[in-house]
Amino acid sequence: VQLVESGGGLVQAGGSLRLSCAASGRTFSIYAMGWFRQAPGKEREFVAGISWSGRNTYYADSVKGRFTISRDNAKNTVFLQMNSLKSEDTAVYCCAARQGSMYSTRGSDYGYWGQGTQVTVSS
Numbered sequence: 001v002q003l004v005e006s007g008g009g010l011v012q013a014g015g016s017l018r019l020s021c022a023a024s025g026r027t028f029s030i031y032a033m034g035w036f037r038q039a040p041g042k043e044r045e046f047v048a049g050i051s052w053s054g055r056n057t058y059y060a061d062s063v064k065g066r067f068t069i070s071r072d073n074a075k076n077t078v079f080l081q082m083n084s085l086k087s088e089d090t091a092v093y094c095c096a097a098r099q100g101s102m103y104s105t106r107g108s109d110y111g112y113w114g115q116g117t118q119v120t121v122s123s
Contacts, residue, residue, distance in 0.1 A: 001025040008117030019080040021095030028076040037091035049103025092116040
């Protein structure tokens with residue numbers, strides 16, 4: 001499966017962005033999806049995950065209550081709505097897919113990755 005992210009950009013603190021991850025290739029609905037991010041000089045970290053049905057989601061504590069992950073299997077797309085953005089949210093955001101019903105917080109559990117999209121939050 002191929003993944004392509006979009007929707008990143010520059011936003012002021014307190015603002016919002018909506019990231020999209022479009023999938024092509026194999027049947028999208030059989031993959032659980034995750035969003036990860038990596039800031040300069042830092043390790044990649046899990047942000048949010050969603051099961052293949054969309055019924056189960058999970059968030060890192062740092063984004064809980066501000067970010068929402070969702071998916072539209074008919075459109076082969078997963079979304080990350082980011083509200084109340086902070087400067088510490090600045091990073092390259094990547095979506096990832098793993099075959100199976102449930103997400104994982106470990107990047108090594110995902111077999112497919114997008115190239116990433118830059119999110120920059122100015123304070």
